[in-house]
Amino acid sequence: MAETHVEPSQLVLPLFVAEGLSEPRPIASMPGVVQHTRETARKAYSEAASLGLGGVMLFGIPEHKDAVGSGSLDPNGILNVALADARAEVGDELVIMSDLCLDEFTDHGHCGVLDSSGRVDNDATLEIYAQMGVIQAASGAHVVGPSGMMDGQVAAVREALDAAGHSDTVILAYAAKYASAFYGPFREAVDSSLQGDRKTYQQDPANGREAVREALLDVAEGADIVMVKPALSYLDLIADVRAAVVVPVAAYNVSGELAMVEAAAANGWIDRERAIDEVLLSIRRAGADIVLTYWAAEVAARLNR
Numbered sequence: 001m002a003e004t005h006v007e008p009s010q011l012v013l014p015l016f017v018a019e020g021l022s023e024p025r026p027i028a029s030m031p032g033v034v035q036h037t038r039e040t041a042r043k044a045y046s047e048a049a050s051l052g053l054g055g056v057m058l059f060g061i062p063e064h065k066d067a068v069g070s071g072s073l074d075p076n077g078i079l080n081v082a083l084a085d086a087r088a089e090v091g092d093e094l095v096i097m098s099d100l101c102l103d104e105f106t107d108h109g110h111c112g113v114l115d116s117s118g119r120v121d122n123d124a125t126l127e128i129y130a131q132m133g134v135i136q137a138a139s140g141a142h143v144v145g146p147s148g149m150m151d152g153q154v155a156a157v158r159e160a161l162d163a164a165g166h167s168d169t170v171i172l173a174y175a176a177k178y179a180s181a182f183y184g185p186f187r188e189a190v191d192s193s194l195q196g197d198r199k200t201y202q203q204d205p206a207n208g209r210e211a212v213r214e215a216l217l218d219v220a221e222g223a224d225i226v227m228v229k230p231a232l233s234y235l236d237l238i239a240d241v242r243a244a245v246v247v248p249v250a251a252y253n254v255s256g257e258l259a260m261v262e263a264a265a266a267n268g269w270i271d272r273e274r275a276i277d278e279v280l281l282s283i284r285r286a287g288a289d290i291v292l293t294y295w296a297a298e299v300a301a302r303l304n305r
């Protein structure tokens, strides 16, 4: 009679695929998580499918970054080839999701291109996001996840997808994404050295109603799924967004949330498996239909036993 369950199909595994790697590279601040080579990533896709996961979310790490993130629009760029690999490996057996953002591709680490004064240029960035959506869908993504918090990003991507004949491609909108300290280890994961901060486009942790406003705006622009991120410090907002929209709600159990549990467990301060289960259960209980978590494969394997 437990009210809440965690099932493998509700979990999405984020995966990092790096260009030019010959061996998977461990990410020190994210114990258990690696930057994959294209080959080891292929194994991860088929493992995710056989575990019955809800999906994988792919992040690409290019060898060369530049001011406009040109690797994102290159059909042979790492994220686009990884999407094609994933689709070739698992077809429609697993939902393949793609991070749609420039920060992995830019040398300054911002989620968009900069104007001459060094500020993120919202509308110039939208034009690139629109092209990224199309190329990611053409490469093999079932779902694209605009995560840069530019105003109007969902509408721009939806319009471009439809115009290019990708009307079936789903948009998972990072609707309420907070300017958070909990993304720290992710920067190491994608080799990003951010100049400045993201406070001009990500949300202020003090503002909760804004999460609902952002989610409603994204639904109006055509989002099929809305996401709250991070998860643990924002459980109240997962519940508020769940109550406000009728589309599925996702939550991202981010890198810093993993790092805290892993570090405490490594010191023998908490029981690792119990803590992980409690984290995922609480995110589900708050109202998330879908949970992105680096522990997805491990937890699914345990649930399937």
Ligand code: PBG
Residues within 6 Å of the ligand: 099, 101, 102, 103, 104, 111, 147, 148, 182, 183, 184, 185, 186, 198, 253, 254, 255, 256
């Ligand atoms: C943006 C993006 C970020 C994360 C996922 N997508 C970084 C950011 O917004 O600063 C962070 C995920 C994590 O910390 O686990 N492409």
